[in-house]
Amino acid sequence: MSNRSALKSYKQGEGWWKTEISQIEKNRVNIRGYNMEELIGNVSYSQMLALLLTGSILTEKKAKLFESVLVAGADHGPRAPSIAASRMAATCGISFNSAVATGINLLGDSHGGATEKGMALFYETMTEVEETGQTINEVIDNKLENLLERKEKIPGIGHQLHDDDPRVHRLYKLAKPLVEEGEISGDYLKIAEQFRKSLAGKKDRPITMNIDGVAAAIQCELGLPAEAAKGIFALSRGMGITAHAFEELQQGALVKGPGPNNEEFIQYTGVKNRKLEDKGEVRNYKL
């Protein structure tokens, strides 16, 4: 980030909005220099997304692997706050896209956000390996110890519900031939797995890599920027958010809260029954 003042740049003749992404003129839409008509029908969703983000077109094999990551994260049902919030929104009489936006607004640091942190950690690990000459395992052991000491979470490892997430194995299997053919290096897949293994060793119990972890490893293999991860996940989980909000809309309930109004579900634990007292603190309207 430059932290250069937008106003200063503008006064020096730059556009207020500077973009390398798209050029729109009358009857002409260009994306990263490509004519939109040429892209339509020739590039897939995942290629288009990567092109918009980075300016480069992924090879078809890489694009399919990226697409598989997008598909893998598409839904986790209404127990996920993002899904439930968009379903509730759909019952409140707002524009349907706003219900979708409600769900996406929730995909922050704690809910899907581990992919970004995982990518940063894996990229950092690789850089340290290259710069220090240490082995991957040495660097990882070191990093892991530091994280555990600071009582931080290891991003991409562990899950509330699953202890052996089937989506992870499938994605590793899909990535394998690409490593063998040299399409991708395989380094980041190794790094992610080593973090999992080391942690399981230290904790002395089985621990699963989660969907954020495998997404992080693959997105590093594809050279995507870590800081874009929350946006990418928004378009992956966005599918489920859209479908669930749509289903709720079809069911037609109005103003549907998070659950039934049973007493044990919402529990009031505060002060009971007090009165305003005249200790000078209360205005009396005498209306």
Add this chain to the structure above:
Amino acid sequence: MSNRSALKSYKQGEGWWKTEISQIEKNRVNIRGYNMEELIGNVSYSQMLALLLTGSILTEKKAKLFESVLVAGADHGPRAPSIAASRMAATCGISFNSAVATGINLLGDSHGGATEKGMALFYETMTEVEETGQTINEVIDNKLENLLERKEKIPGIGHQLHDDDPRVHRLYKLAKPLVEEGEISGDYLKIAEQFRKSLAGKKDRPITMNIDGVAAAIQCELGLPAEAAKGIFALSRGMGITAHAFEELQQGALVKGPGPNNEEFIQYTGVKNRKLEDKGEVRNYKL
């Protein structure tokens, strides 16, 4: 919509959240009855989206046509309020996904929303043709006249900037072989084009179909529900929203408003320089 009370259903033993979309259990994620591991790597983004929304898997040819629609709507640069708002959001120090949500929140009735209205109109047209025995052109002329009389917009026809949108021709060209092979009927593509032609005739000047119109026609061909259109577009334009917010984040400006603070850009047209008067209306704190 049933408008059945969620609470009543729950008391009769139904789940508070009822879904046909996904079933999540320990180490098992099923989508519309399919095992997630099987879907990953075997279905594309557009197939997954249609599966989540409708329960059916589009054939590969249909899926590619749908994907082409998603790609075609991906970006229209920072002059679009959705794109600009997400870029501004990216300079305000919020979670990146929230910047994406900001853009998607804006894709309402007037901004991308014409696809939903177009789909409703085209489906309605088809139903009337089937039910009344009138020709497509008769039904359309009738509908068009009614819309113009009520001074309503014809959804999917016309554009602020373009008068011959190149994306539309490309999508029609991609759809053509599918019609010839019987993959899709072609009826809705005809209906959309006839609305455009009739309107151009009535106005006696060239008028373009826009991206919303062709998206509506194709999504009708694929049997997708009209009410889901705003969510689908959120995932299409969402690509551009994500990329632009990310580019702005990289540029590093902070708290970037819509434009430079030139006098002619923000114009104050209200009352100038007045004073609070004591006509009993103003509280005096005497702090």
Add this chain to the structure above:
Amino acid sequence: MSNRSALKSYKQGEGWWKTEISQIEKNRVNIRGYNMEELIGNVSYSQMLALLLTGSILTEKKAKLFESVLVAGADHGPRAPSIAASRMAATCGISFNSAVATGINLLGDSHGGATEKGMALFYETMTEVEETGQTINEVIDNKLENLLERKEKIPGIGHQLHDDDPRVHRLYKLAKPLVEEGEISGDYLKIAEQFRKSLAGKKDRPITMNIDGVAAAIQCELGLPAEAAKGIFALSRGMGITAHAFEELQQGALVKGPGPNNEEFIQYTGVKNRKLEDKGEVRNYKL
């Protein structure tokens, strides 16, 4: 609404952003012509809000009545989707203001939105009374019959949980002396109550006015515009949304969904266990 093109106006020398609300210059902030320093400490929250919206300062008595409406709608606990969604958002690792925005995003047509519809109905009723010379009761009976015939809801009348909402009586009591002193006309308070009474008569059972209905009546008395009602309610319920999101943040749970994962709470009602079949519809990546 003018529907005049912003671009055309700009080319004729108008600002892109035209505003009568505020004028900001170096070391000077003016609101509706008043110096901000003069407003600070001299006008209350509700006076400031009305000033920003309409350009006029409410008398102190009117302002307190308006403030009472804002206070009355401040909270309805986590069974309200807006409150629950903001609490869930607070557990997802996003910026705190984004959790607040999540809740406010849900205050649409069905969730708090009845105030706008109520205001429109009450203003319309008054206009008809003035224009036709009919009595208030005649106009209301007529309108009510039309609404019931079209199976529409009567905005502001009835409640899921309460059948005699205590907030309504309190606000009517606070408004009474203002009517007696001629500060407000009392016409809209009568109109709202007559709608309730007429409906109760037709249904032959007791029916309560709800908080939206009394808010609508009072906001009409104050001459506020109906179309601003959803924004006003956002700042009223916004208090509860902020407090609940904050409480959840303090409790420290992470990624908290709508409820516990009991089987009866989320119910899967879709297709079980099917396999992708090769009917030409599935791509095989052969990765």
Add this chain to the structure above:
Amino acid sequence: MSNRSALKSYKQGEGWWKTEISQIEKNRVNIRGYNMEELIGNVSYSQMLALLLTGSILTEKKAKLFESVLVAGADHGPRAPSIAASRMAATCGISFNSAVATGINLLGDSHGGATEKGMALFYETMTEVEETGQTINEVIDNKLENLLERKEKIPGIGHQLHDDDPRVHRLYKLAKPLVEEGEISGDYLKIAEQFRKSLAGKKDRPITMNIDGVAAAIQCELGLPAEAAKGIFALSRGMGITAHAFEELQQGALVKGPGPNNEEFIQYTGVKNRKLEDKGEVRNYKL
């Protein structure tokens, strides 16, 4: 934050949603133990907000000072991204409250967020004074040096446009009698001013305290929690956001972007005119 599992607590008999804020039953709404009917008409907006957040009712004098802070931050015109984004949203055909939410979504760390950081810094400064026995000025000099060394911003000091913000002086003046009467300690007002003075001294040029800084100082005087600051500001600036979105709605423009489409306003700086090449990377649909 406890980071205690919500599920574990629920299994031990606690409510899924635990709250000390409100208790809602049929025909009964209690807030922090007070009957809602008693609060309506007796407490002001700022008292209600503080009560919801903290459980205590501010004295009338404190409440008016808090209200003055809310009024002071209410608007800064369309050059503020939050205001502009909500105005753009209002032209896109979404629910009005969603336009308000769009603006509030942007009030993050960089846009209004300095109040939270200022409060944390001022509270921390006070604690250090109490714990170490150093003078306020010693602690501040020390802290300031550390911040400048790490090239961090001093929260609440400095402004892009203003160099002597008139709102700040007014709020200091309103607070003064409360210090003299012992209603508030005045310590945090001193701390904030000393940070400003010290920084101006080190930079050897005049520097203004900004609205975030004075809001932070006063909210510390009132004992409000720092982490709630972004929510509080949402309800302050929310007034301006609501009014501007409403004004835009009345103007009636549709899909209004950030500015006119002049060339110098949006500048494309990317690759121009390239073609897809067949390097194995592009799928050919052959549709």
